[in-house]
Amino acid sequence: MTAALECRALRIAYGDTEVLHGVDFTVDTGESVALLGPSGSGKTSLLYAVAGFLAPSGGEILLDGRPVSTSRTQEPPERRGVAMVFQHYALWPHLTAVETVAYPMRRRGMSRVEARAGALAMLERLGLSGLADRTPAQLSGGEQQRVGLARAIAREPALFLFDEPTAHLDTPLRAALQEELADRRARSGTAALMATHDVAEALAFADRVILLREGHLVQVGTPIEVYERPIDLWAARLTGPASVLDASLVDARGANGSASIRIGESVVPVDGIAIDGRAGKVSVLVRPDWAALGGELSGTVTHVWFRGPHTDYRLATSNGDVDIREPGRPRVDIGATTGWRLDRAWLLTPGGTSPRESIMETGQ
Amino acid sequence: MADAAGRVGVGRGLALLAAVLSFVVLIAWPLTRLAIEAAGAGTAPVLAALQPEAMEAIGNSLWIAAAVTGLAVAGGLGLALLTEHAAVPGRTIMIVGILFPLLVPDFVSALGWTRAFGPAGLFDRIAGVEIPGLYGPVGIVLVQATGAIPLAYLLIVAGMRSRAEPDLERAARISGADGLTALRTVSLPLLWPVIAAAGGLIFATTMNAFGTPAVLGRPAGFATMTTRIYGDLAFSSSEAAFERVLGLSFLLVAVVLLALAFSDRLGPRIATRGTITGPGLEARPAGRLPLAMAWVFVVLSVVLPLGALLLTALTRAVGLPPLPEHLTLANFGRAVDSRTLPALLNSLLLAGFAAVACVTLGTVAAIAPIGRWRQRWSQVVTIGFAVPGSVLAVGVLLAFGRSLRDTLLIILLAYVAKLWALAQRPIAGAMDRVPIDLSHAARVHGADGRTVLRTVVMPILAPTLAAAGLLVFVFALHEVTISILLYGPSSATLAVAIINLQQLGDPTVTTALAVLLTLLVLACAVPLVALRRSWLHSVLG
Numbered sequence: 001m002t003a004a005l006e007c008r009a010l011r012i013a014y015g016d017t018e019v020l021h022g023v024d025f026t027v028d029t030g031e032s033v034a035l036l037g038p039s040g041s042g043k044t045s046l047l048y049a050v051a052g053f054l055a056p057s058g059g060e061i062l063l064d065g066r067p068v069s070t071s072r073t074q075e076p077p078e079r080r081g082v083a084m085v086f087q088h089y090a091l092w093p094h095l096t097a098v099e100t101v102a103y104p105m106r107r108r109g110m111s112r113v114e115a116r117a118g119a120l121a122m123l124e125r126l127g128l129s130g131l132a133d134r135t136p137a138q139l140s141g142g143e144q145q146r147v148g149l150a151r152a153i154a155r156e157p158a159l160f161l162f163d164e165p166t167a168h169l170d171t172p173l174r175a176a177l178q179e180e181l182a183d184r185r186a187r188s189g190t191a192a193l194m195a196t197h198d199v200a201e202a203l204a205f206a207d208r209v210i211l212l213r214e215g216h217l218v219q220v221g222t223p224i225e226v227y228e229r230p231i232d233l234w235a236a237r238l239t240g241p242a243s244v245l246d247a248s249l250v251d252a253r254g255a256n257g258s259a260s261i262r263i264g265e266s267v268v269p270v271d272g273i274a275i276d277g278r279a280g281k282v283s284v285l286v287r288p289d290w291a292a293l294g295g296e297l298s299g300t301v302t303h304v305w306f307r308g309p310h311t312d313y314r315l316a317t318s319n320g321d322v323d324i325r326e327p328g329r330p331r332v333d334i335g336a337t338t339g340w341r342l343d344r345a346w347l348l349t350p351g352g353t354s355p356r357e358s359i360m361e362t363g364q
Numbered sequence: 365m366a367d368a369a370g371r372v373g374v375g376r377g378l379a380l381l382a383a384v385l386s387f388v389v390l391i392a393w394p395l396t397r398l399a400i401e402a403a404g405a406g407t408a409p410v411l412a413a414l415q416p417e418a419m420e421a422i423g424n425s426l427w428i429a430a431a432v433t434g435l436a437v438a439g440g441l442g443l444a445l446l447t448e449h450a451a452v453p454g455r456t457i458m459i460v461g462i463l464f465p466l467l468v469p470d471f472v473s474a475l476g477w478t479r480a481f482g483p484a485g486l487f488d489r490i491a492g493v494e495i496p497g498l499y500g501p502v503g504i505v506l507v508q509a510t511g512a513i514p515l516a517y518l519l520i521v522a523g524m525r526s527r528a529e530p531d532l533e534r535a536a537r538i539s540g541a542d543g544l545t546a547l548r549t550v551s552l553p554l555l556w557p558v559i560a561a562a563g564g565l566i567f568a569t570t571m572n573a574f575g576t577p578a579v580l581g582r583p584a585g586f587a588t589m590t591t592r593i594y595g596d597l598a599f600s601s602s603e604a605a606f607e608r609v610l611g612l613s614f615l616l617v618a619v620v621l622l623a624l625a626f627s628d629r630l631g632p633r634i635a636t637r638g639t640i641t642g643p644g645l646e647a648r649p650a651g652r653l654p655l656a657m658a659w660v661f662v663v664l665s666v667v668l669p670l671g672a673l674l675l676t677a678l679t680r681a682v683g684l685p686p687l688p689e690h691l692t693l694a695n696f697g698r699a700v701d702s703r704t705l706p707a708l709l710n711s712l713l714l715a716g717f718a719a720v721a722c723v724t725l726g727t728v729a730a731i732a733p734i735g736r737w738r739q740r741w742s743q744v745v746t747i748g749f750a751v752p753g754s755v756l757a758v759g760v761l762l763a764f765g766r767s768l769r770d771t772l773l774i775i776l777l778a779y780v781a782k783l784w785a786l787a788q789r790p791i792a793g794a795m796d797r798v799p800i801d802l803s804h805a806a807r808v809h810g811a812d813g814r815t816v817l818r819t820v821v822m823p824i825l826a827p828t829l830a831a832a833g834l835l836v837f838v839f840a841l842h843e844v845t846i847s848i849l850l851y852g853p854s855s856a857t858l859a860v861a862i863i864n865l866q867q868l869g870d871p872t873v874t875t876a877l878a879v880l881l882t883l884l885v886l887a888c889a890v891p892l893v894a895l896r897r898s899w900l901h902s903v904l905g
Contacts, residue, residue, distance in 0.1 A: 053534050077537035084538045090531035094553045103549070107540030155539055 002065035004029050004159050004191030005050060011058035012045045012215075019045050021215045022059065027159065032185055032192040034202035036226075036238060037212035043195035044087075046212075047161050050193065051084055052077035064158055078107070083157035085181075087164040089144040091136040097147045098123060098132040104155040119154065126150050126184075142173040149184065160185060162194035166201060178204060199239055203227065211235050227287070231273065232349050236285050243286045244348065245319040263319055263342060264297045272347025284345040288312060288325035293332065295341025304330045315340060376732055383729035383741070390781040391748040394759030401762055402610045412604060413611030421592040422615065428505055428577075428588065429570040435509035437563045439661070440516025441555075445547075446658055448524050450650035461662035466514045467889045468670070469842040471575030471863060472878045474507050476669030478580070479676045479875060486672040489685065500584040507576050510665035512566045519565070523558030524551075564627025568620045572752040574845035578863060589616050590845065593754040597849055613755040624750050628743075670882075677875040695876035704861050704877060710772060711858040711881075714847075715840035718779040719787075719833040725780070726787035726832060727825075730795050731817070742785070742792045749785035753845030756782055761850060770852020778846045783839055787832040794828040795821070834892045841885050 003026035012020035020042040027033045035043040049056045052068065052075060061069035063082065068075040083104070091100055102112075102119035110118065123129045128146055136144055145165060152160060165181060166174040182205045185192050196202050202209050203223040211218040211226060219231040230236035233244065247261040249270075261270045261284055270284060299315030299322065306329060313324045313332070317340075324340060332338050402409050412418060443462055447455055465473060480486045481495040482503075488494045497503060532554070536546040574590040581591055589612050596605040675686040677695055684690040700708070729741060748756065760778040761769070768774040798821055806816045844859040851860050858881050865874045 051534070051538055053537075076542065077534070078540045078542050080538075082538060084535070086531050086535060088529070088531055090529065090535040092532055092535070092550055092554070103536070103541075104539035107545065151535070151539065161538075 002029070003027060003062070004031070004064060005193060006062040006065075007046075007050070007059065008062070009059040010046070010049065010056055010061065012042065012049055012054065013057040018057065019215050020049075020056075023212075023215075023217045025210055025217065025220060027191050027193055030189050030191055031207045032182075032194070032205060034206035034209045035193065035195045035212055036197070036199065036202040036209050037195075038197055038238070040214070041212040042215040043197075043212050044163055047084075047163050047193065047195050050080075050159075051082060051161055052080050081157055082159045082161055083152035083155035084161040084163065085145070085148050085152050085165045087167055089136070089141075089148050091139075091144055091147060091151075093136050096133050096135055097128065097139070097150075100147055101150045101154045104151060108156075119150075122150055122154055126153075141169050142177060145169065145177060146180070149181065153184065153188065157190060160190055160192035160194075162192060162196075164196055164198075165194070166198070167196075174201075181205065203239075209239075211238060213238075229271070229273070229346060230285065233283075233285070236346075236348070241288050241323055241325075243288070243291075243320070243322045244283050245286055245317070245322060245342075245345070247282055247284050247319060247345070248280060249282045249347070259347070261345060261347070263345075264317075266295075266297055266342060268342045268345055270345045270347050273349055283348045283350070285348050286322055286342065286345050288323045290344045291322055291324045291340060291342050293324060293326055293338060293340055295339045297340050297342065298337060299340055301332050301334050301336050301338055304332070304334055306330055379728045380732035383725065383732050386725055386729075386784075387745065390777060390784070391745070394756065394763040394778075394781065395747075395751065397762040398610070398613065398755070398759040402614060405607055405610060408607040409611035409614065411611075412607040413615055415608065417587075418592065418608050418612060421587045421589045421612065424501070424587065425571055425589040425616075426619075428501060428508070429567050431505045432508045432512055432570045433563050433567045435505070436512035436516045436566050437559060439509070439513040440518075440520050440562065441559060442654070443513070443517050443658055443661070444520040444524060446650055446654050448521055449551075450654075452650050452655065452658075458658060458662065461666055462517055462658075463514045464666050465511050466518075467838070467885055468511075468882055469575065469844070469859065469878075469885065470508070470511055470573060471579050471844060471859070471866075472673070472882050473511055473669060474503075474576045474579035475862075475866065475875060475878050476673040477503065477507050479871070480668045480672035484682070486668070486675065486686075499580050500586050501581075503580040504577055504586070504588075507580065508570055508573060510661075511576070512570065513661075513665070515569070516562045516566060519562040520555065520558055523555055561627040564623045568623040568627070568750070571616060571620050571623070572754075572845070574754065574848075575863075578844075578848075579866060582867070590752065590754050593758070594845075594849060597754075597758065609758060613752075613758055616752045617755055620752055621750055624746075673875050674879055676871055677879045679872065682871050695872045696880065699873045699876040699880065703856075704858065706854070707856045707858045707861040708880075710855060711841055714772060714776055714779060714857060715837045717776055718783055718840040719837040721776075721780045722783050722787035722836040723791070723829055723833045725784050726791045727829065729784075729788055730792040742789050745788050746785040748781045749783070753782060753843070754849060757846040757849040760846075770855060772855045775847050775850045775855060775857070778850060779840050779843065782843075782846060783836045786839060787836050790828055790832050790835075791825065794825050798824050831892060834888055838885055838888050838892065841881065841888070 005027040007023055007025055009022045009024060010020060011018060011022050023046065025033075035046060037043050045054065048054045049069065050061055050063075055074050056069055058071070060067055060071075063080055067073075068080050092103075095103065098116060098119045100119075101122050102110075102115035105115035105118050106112070120129065120132060123132050126146065126149070128143070128150060131139060131143055131147065136147075139147065148165075162181065166177050169177060178201055185205075194202070194205055196205075206223060208220060209223055209226045210220050211231075213234060219226055219235050221229070226235065226239045230239055230242075233242075236242045245263060247263045247270075249259065250262050250267065251260045259270050259272070260267050261282065262268075263284075272284075293313065297317065299317040301313055302316050302321070303312075303314040305312040310325050310327050311330045313326065313330075315322050315324065315338070322340070322342075413422070446452060447459055447462075452458060468476075477495075478485060478498060481493075482488070482498045483494055485494060495503065495506070498506075532550055533546050536550040537543075541549060572590065573588075574594065577586070577588045577591045578594070580586075581588060582595075587595065593609050593612050593616075596609045676682070678691045678693070679686050680690045680692045680694070729745065732741075751759075757778055760774060760781065764774050764777060768777075802820055802824075803816050806820045807813075811819060842859065843857070844863060847857045848860050848863060851857065856864075858877065862874055862877045862881065865877065
């Protein structure tokens with residue numbers, strides 16, 4: 001099966017500054033992939049190269065097996081058969097919503113009348129028919145981005161490109177639009193590549209997540225894989241709240257990955273990459289939902305954050321600070337000593353990133 | 365910002381009083397005097413304007429302005445598309461070449477064209493080729509169009525940079541539009557208001573122009589409204605001539621204000637939205653033909669006329685080929701004599717005082733009113749700039765001529781009335797762009813309104829004030845329309861001296877003086893370009 005998108009050793013440079021250092025990945029037919037990385041990681045540049053807005057400095061891009069960008073040729077954007085939803089909407093200020101959605105239809109050769117009818121039907125289907133005759137200035141941010149999505153769908157692309165599509169929307173609106181994007185994309189069955197720095201967006205949207213760091217591809221996996229089995233501490237912090245505890249490795253049985261750690265008096269099963277042959281002191285990753293209050297381990301509560309449906313606690317323990325998430329309202333006070341337990345942990349690969357303070361992501 | 369400046373209290377009241385008084389004295393009173401004079405003459409000015417002589421001048425002005433507008437907008441748009449949308453080798457040099465005529469006084473350009481392409485000009489002597497009808501409408505249109513192209517280019521580029529976000533063109537391309545279709549369906553429709561606004565502005569400035577029609581039209585007996593007003597006022601004392609001046613003045617004001625209103629209405633219609641992020645749109649290499657045309661334009665409109673001007677100024681006598689053995693600096697020595705040296709001093713004095721006065725007035729008037737009144741106030745002051753120089757000069761002469769006739773002061777008053785808006789618009793604009801948060805932050809940390817002005821607003825405005833001052837200085841040095849109507853035996857300016865010498869027909873000395881004046885302007889323009897951002901804003905108002 002040919003992939004909807006294949007990037008081979010893709011490099012992008014602005015003058016002497018290289019921002020993407022040779023990246024290989026594929027997006028399979030019908031698959032949705034998220035490019036997750038902080039700003040400056042090169043994800044927007046990558047998207048622009050796929051769209052044809054900039055010429056890569058090296059490597060190849062294939063769409064449905066057809067080379068569109070090589071060292072010899074660059075297909076112009078209009079002949080690549082992809083659609084894009086832009087971060088800043090990029091709606092044409094002189095066109096109404098219906099004219100905007102009709103635009104890609106017109107470019108496909110439809111007559112004015114056909115395109116207008118098609119665009120109206122599309123807006124109707126997306127529940128936007130009330131906005132048909134409005135210009136962007138008369139639309140809210142959320143409405144603008146939904147028109148932007150309608151325009152992308154009207155292109156009938158082989159691949160959607162989403163460039164931080166919800167970055168400029170307010171939180172409640174963002175969640176609604178994220179749901180709509182994922183829903184529409186899934187129903188169309190079209191492959192999609194989304195650039196985002198928002199973990200929640202990436203995990204909820206994508207079949208697979210690509211972690212991008214300073215122009216390097218760090219890890220590729222399903223949302224569950226990148227959350228539960230991050231390749232290093234940097235990846236762990238990018239994909240969700242993370243605590244790092246000191247522990248000692250016991251019973252490292254071998255390559256199948258089954259092992260345990262001792263933390264205080266507890267022995268906890270642990271999973272990790274290349275456990276084989278390691279022993280003694282190790283650092284383990286603990287997600288807030290992998291630990292719980294009440295247990296034989298002991299710690300002092302230093303912070304309590306009430307989040308509504310759940311409460312986050314930070315405990316100072318002899319093995320380091322650990323963040324714990326429990327449903328409901330706060331149950332212990334700051335300063336109290338409390339028991340806790342650890343259900344599972346992920347053995348971090350030594351070296352690489354230096355451990356920093358444990359950070360509990362807000363707004364999760 | 366508005367309320368921080370607004371709470372200066374007494375200071376603000378005084379500022380308001382000073383601004384309003386200055387407006388009444390400098391702009392409102394001369395124009396009212398003109399109106400009174402016209403009303404006193406009854407229907408005579410209207411009838412005078414219907415006489416064949418006046419009708420001819422009106423017709424000439426209108427069709428020349430229309431032709432110049434069409435050529436300049438087309439040229440400016442083409443050049444803007446080239447430098448902004450394509451990869452151009454030597455882009456910076458090309459842009460400097462395109463914009464350079466902005467710094468050359470229009471009558472100097474006209475002189476340069478006559479030296480390059482006129483009878484006995486550079487081309488005539490080298491190849492026996494001259495532009496037929498350079499003295500006359502053809503020359504006037506050509507010279508004014510090449511002079512207006514930089515303005516059209518500047519406005520359209522500014523519009524492209526602030527309005528046509530690259531994402532909008534990307535969105536068109538990825539929706540299936542090829543480059544030309546994207547240009548037709550997205551880029552140009554978004555630019556249309558800017559193009560129309562540039563057209564309105566160029567139409568108005570061409571109607572107002574005096575220097576080029578004076579240099580190229582008067583020798584051929586070809587009159588426009590401005591040169592007709594000058595001729596009637598300077599060389600005739602008959603009642604009928606003065607009535608014609610009044611009639612033409614009012615018609616000119618009406619046409620120019622209409623064109624400017626048209627330009628103003630269209631200009632800001634599509635508001636700037638959002639910030640542009642992400643990598644820039646990749647520019648494709650420019651086509652050979654457009655590139656060649658752009659360079660030919662720069663060479664024909666800038667390099668050759670100014671080169672010919674310089675060569676004439678450096679050649680011992682007219683008619684000698686510009687060979688090394690004929691070159692001399694003596695013309696400059698002859699040019700600076702007992703008549704022109706005072707004129708040079710007059711020009712510098714007038715420009716200096718006008719710059720200080722306009723920046724002071726501009727600042728005072730920008731501080732005084734608050735909120736949206738600041739913009740209104742800028743528009744009111746713009747009347748002084750919009751009214752044709754010839755008309756303003758007639759008004760000032762009627763208002764102050766009795767006591768100030770033939771003095772430098774009367775020219776200065778007219779200059780300040782004319783150039784006030786030029787300083788005020790950038791200053792008020794910069795003031796509006798000082799984020800109100802900065803003033804709020806200073807207030808909340810203990811500064812009173814006056815201190816905020818001194819410690820926060822003014823330091824931020826300083827580059828704009830400097831740029832505004834230089835801009836007024838340069839315009840005052842250029843100025844000839846007003847000064848040629850108001851000068852007396854001891855108050856001629858350098859520009860007036862050049863025009864008068866040119867009419868007497870001594871090319872070497874005239875061109876030497878013109879080169880001197882241009883060098884002066886360029887010397888002032890260097891710091892202006894260094895303050896480039898503020899300069900762009902001031903030029904764009």
